[in-house]
Amino acid sequence: MRKAAAIAYAALLYGFIFLPVAMLILFSFQGSQVPVPPFNGPSLKWYQAILSDSRLTVALLNSIAVAILSSLVAVVLGFLAAWGFARFSLKWPGFWKAVITLPLTVSYLIIGMGLLIFFNGLGLPKSLFALGIAHVVINMPLCFAIILSQMTANQANIERAARDLGARDWQVLVLITAPMLWPALFASFFLAVTFSWDEFIMAFLLTRFDTTLPVEIWNLLKGGLSPRTNAVGALVFAVSVILAIVFELVAFRKRNT
Amino acid sequence: MNALAAVGSLTMRYGPTAALDDVSLTIAAGSYTVLLGPSGSGKTTLLSILGGFLQPTSGSVTIKGEDCTMMPPARRPTATVFQDYALFPHMTVGDNVGFGLRMRGVERSARDEKARAMLATVGLPDAFARKPHQLSGGQRQRVALARALVVEPQLLLLDEPLGALDLKLRRQMQDELKSLQQRVGTAFVHVTHDQEEAMALADHIVVMNKGRIEDQGPPQRVYANPRTAFAASFMGESTLIPVASPVAVKLKAKGQVALRPEHIEIVSAGGNLGPAKIEGIVYQGSFIRIQARSLDDLALVFAIRTGTELAVAIGDTVNLAVAPRHVMELGG
Numbered sequence: 001m002r003k004a005a006a007i008a009y010a011a012l013l014y015g016f017i018f019l020p021v022a023m024l025i026l027f028s029f030q031g032s033q034v035p036v037p038p039f040n041g042p043s044l045k046w047y048q049a050i051l052s053d054s055r056l057t058v059a060l061l062n063s064i065a066v067a068i069l070s071s072l073v074a075v076v077l078g079f080l081a082a083w084g085f086a087r088f089s090l091k092w093p094g095f096w097k098a099v100i101t102l103p104l105t106v107s108y109l110i111i112g113m114g115l116l117i118f119f120n121g122l123g124l125p126k127s128l129f130a131l132g133i134a135h136v137v138i139n140m141p142l143c144f145a146i147i148l149s150q151m152t153a154n155q156a157n158i159e160r161a162a163r164d165l166g167a168r169d170w171q172v173l174v175l176i177t178a179p180m181l182w183p184a185l186f187a188s189f190f191l192a193v194t195f196s197w198d199e200f201i202m203a204f205l206l207t208r209f210d211t212t213l214p215v216e217i218w219n220l221l222k223g224g225l226s227p228r229t230n231a232v233g234a235l236v237f238a239v240s241v242i243l244a245i246v247f248e249l250v251a252f253r254k255r256n257t
Numbered sequence: 258m259n260a261l262a263a264v265g266s267l268t269m270r271y272g273p274t275a276a277l278d279d280v281s282l283t284i285a286a287g288s289y290t291v292l293l294g295p296s297g298s299g300k301t302t303l304l305s306i307l308g309g310f311l312q313p314t315s316g317s318v319t320i321k322g323e324d325c326t327m328m329p330p331a332r333r334p335t336a337t338v339f340q341d342y343a344l345f346p347h348m349t350v351g352d353n354v355g356f357g358l359r360m361r362g363v364e365r366s367a368r369d370e371k372a373r374a375m376l377a378t379v380g381l382p383d384a385f386a387r388k389p390h391q392l393s394g395g396q397r398q399r400v401a402l403a404r405a406l407v408v409e410p411q412l413l414l415l416d417e418p419l420g421a422l423d424l425k426l427r428r429q430m431q432d433e434l435k436s437l438q439q440r441v442g443t444a445f446v447h448v449t450h451d452q453e454e455a456m457a458l459a460d461h462i463v464v465m466n467k468g469r470i471e472d473q474g475p476p477q478r479v480y481a482n483p484r485t486a487f488a489a490s491f492m493g494e495s496t497l498i499p500v501a502s503p504v505a506v507k508l509k510a511k512g513q514v515a516l517r518p519e520h521i522e523i524v525s526a527g528g529n530l531g532p533a534k535i536e537g538i539v540y541q542g543s544f545i546r547i548q549a550r551s552l553d554d555l556a557l558v559f560a561i562r563t564g565t566e567l568a569v570a571i572g573d574t575v576n577l578a579v580a581p582r583h584v585m586e587l588g589g
Binding site: 046114154157158160161162163164165166167168171181182 | 308309310329330331335336337339341343344346347348358360361392404405543587
C-alpha cells in the first residue's frame, strides 16, 4: 500500500516536471498546422521546415559558435584564476574568491543590463561578440569553482617536481597542471556550453540582427503557436540533454589515478 | 675532503620562530649525507633550501663553487625525490623519466633511450610503457629516483624517500639506495627520522634538533661518541647519567655521560656502575632488554641489552659495569 502510494507520488512528480516537455516533443511530430490535440502524426515535416529555414539554421550555428568560444574562454580564465588561488598566497583569499564567484548569484537580467549599459558607453554595438563576453562573465565563475575544487596540495608537489626538472611556468601549466585537471576542465567546459546554449535574457538584450537560437524561437513564438516552434524546442532540449549526459559522465566518472 | 656543496650560516625564520638557526654544513662529492632528526628539527627545511624551493632568511648555499642561494630549482645542479614521489599521473613511466631531458631539449629517441637505461639501473627495466598508478609503492619510488637521476644532478636530494613504504620494503629499498648511490657516484642528501635507516645509509650523519645541528660526522663516530645528550639519545637507546649523580661520581665523570645499552654488563660482584634492581625485562628475539634502577641513585634507570641466555628475573639485584672506553662524555 505504502509502496503504491510512493509510486503514485513519484509518477505525479515526474509527470509534473516532464509532461510539458513530453507534450512539446510529441506535438513537434504533429501532422496538422496547430500543436494541440488530437495528435495526428507522426510527421517529420516540421523538422524538415525548420532545417530548411535559413534564419533558424543560422541562429543554430550562432548558438553553437557563441557557446563553444565563450566556454573555451571561460574555462581558460577560470583555470588560470583557480591556479592562482591554489598555488599562490593572497591577502584575504576568501574575500577575493567570493568576488570572483559573485556573478553566480546575480540574476542574468541584472548582469545583462549592466553589460548593455557598459558596452553602450564603450561604443561596442549589440552583437554576438558582446553576447560572448556576457557568457564568459556568467560562466567563468562556474568554471573557476569547479576547477578550484579539484586542485590539491599533491598536485602542487607534482608541479614542483616539474619545475625542479627544468619546466618553466607555462610548461608546467600546459604539460602538467592542465592534463592532471583534464576531467575538471572538460566538465566545466560542458557545463558552460549547456548554460550558454540555453541562455535567453542576455542574448535578447545584447544581440540585434545576428542572434542565437533561443531569441529566434522567441521571435517565432510571437507569430503564434506552431508545431515548428515545438520542433525547434525539441531540438534545443535534445542538445541540452546530450550535453548534460556528457557532463555527468565526465564529472562523476571515477578517476583511476 | 672534496667539498661539492656548502651551506653557510643558514637561518630560516617564519615570524618569531626559527626553523633553521645558523646552520653550516659541507657536503663531499660522492658522499651519502643523511639529515636525521625528529619532525620540526629543520631537516626538511634545510633540504628545501638546498633544492631551491625555499629562500633562506640569511646565509648562503654554494654548489660547485657557485652561489646558488637565490637560484630557482630548475637552474640548480640538484634534483629532488619527493616524499610522495610526485610522479606525473597522466604520463607513462618512460615520459616521467624523460621529462627532465625533454625540458633540456633532448629529442625523443635520445631521451627514451636514456630513460630506458636509467629504469634498468634502478631495477625497473620493463616499466617504460606503464602508468604510475599501475605500479606499487616501491616501484614508484624507483621511478622517482630514475626521473631525478637521469638529468645527472651533482646533488640528489631525497625527502623521506622511504617514509611511505612498509618496514620490510623500507629495509630492502634502503640497501638498494646505498648500492645505487655507489654505482652512480652522485652525492645524495637524504632526510629521515629513522636512525637505523640513517646509520645504514650514511657516510656522514647530521643530527638535527630545533633548527640546529646537534652533531655531525661518520655514523660510527656519532653513535659511539655523540657530542650532545640529544644526539646520544636520538642515535639509539642510551642511559644518561647527570653529572650530579652518585653513579657519575663513581665513574669519575667530568660531565654528563651516556651509556649504550649493549655496553652495560651484568657482573657477579663489584662493578663501576654499582648495584641495581631489575624492574623490567622485555624479550626481543635475538636479545633481551632490561630496565634496572640504580640503588645508589633512585632517579637513574639503566637501559641494558643482553643475550637471551642470561637468567634474571624482575626484582633481582644485579651489579652493573661498563668498560671505561665505552663511557660517552657529552658536551653541551
